[in-house]
Amino acid sequence: MVSYLGRSALAAYITVADLITLLLSVFKSLVDTLVSGRRSVMQVCMRQVFFTGNEAFKVVFVISIAVGIAIISQMSNVTDAGRGSLIGKVFVWVVIRELAPLITALVVIARSGSAIAIELGQMKLKGEIEYLETLGIPGEQYLLLPRVVGVGIALFVLNAYFNLIAVSSGLLVSWLGWQIPLSHIKQGIISVLSLRELLISSSKSLLFGVVIAALGCNAGLRVGDSITQIPQAGTKSVIHSLVIVFILDVLISFTFIF
């Protein structure tokens, strides 16, 4: 039991240390990109934004409508129609602050985090990272930086869409289904929706994006000589991302509360 705990703690420590090292090297290559490679890195980054953001949008769209309706349904059960302002407040506290960054992060972990790990794992196995570096193109700059920045941007935008769609669908259903005046809910939202709330939500999504991509890259780069390590890298990336995203979510929430 003790040795199991020790091994788990050591594995967690190594993952976090790898994550920090990778993020530092990405930050360093961000500075280098200002000198050379801007155009190519930008192209890869835009592709990453497209694959992560645009292609996940449909999923996020459906989930955000469902979440908006589910929240409004539950709130209508616990409050009467005259308490529309409370529903608005709950929307801000639950959806905008917590659910939107978390659910969009989960979608991206499942779609893009594992895809990045598998793609980089395959490149590593086939020696393509070396091929790239033989051309004088640093792997960190061409492979890691655009993925980390691209997923960060995509998650930031997906989070904004999620908020907008979930709140709109919730408002619409509460008005049509429970005849709660829109003005009451709007009043509740406006009374608590400050720049700070939006900042919490946005900074969470941006940070989650960066961490998910970095963990995907890290898992992919750890692939050795065996092809069986590629699916393992995908799984590892998903598990590590889930754990770290939830921990970060709690930490950020606590930081902003106190």
Added chain:
Amino acid sequence: MVLFSQVIAAEVDSMLDFSVRRGSSAAIVVSREIETRVIVRLLTGFLPPLEGVLSVNDIQPYLLNDKELSDFRKGIGVIYDDGGFISNLNVWENLTLQISYEGIVRKSEIEERGRKVLEVVGYDGSLSVLPNRLSMFERRQIAFARALLKEPLLMVYQSTLDGLSRSEQKHLSSLAQSYHEQDAGRTSMYITSNQDSLRGIQADLIYNAGGATPS
């Protein structure tokens, strides 16, 4: 000058001890295919020797930092046996990756230079296909064209002529020879495990395991 002084490396059976002077052409013949890749990795600084000294123009690549290593590698053209491509980029993107990355050349000039080197190597296939759709000969043509865009002073051919038909070998060896002769400062290294494939090559030095033999 490329110097391998009593180099012992992982996965290479014998000690490597030879020098290739600037402007010359050398054939390095090893016993196993894997050793050709190891020598390329040594030359490009991916692998340090276990023992001995290795230098390219007095630079020991394994002692360089990341930035210096990137700059060093820009001066070497490597034609890998499988072409050395990024599999999710198409032929054109692979060809122009390095000059696009540099960002110092305009798009129209990249287009012009790309077309020109393709013409030189005689590639007239599709540019939009992924590299895994190419034949071995086409891959090496594209790899050669990509190296030409860098205009390197050191060209390294890793088993480039192996596994090709006689006419394909002749085509690539004449391209390599012609590139080599265009500038007196250009050095060429053919690394192979199959000495027969070097028939069309005029090498100043043929290094076999155990010693150097002037040709």
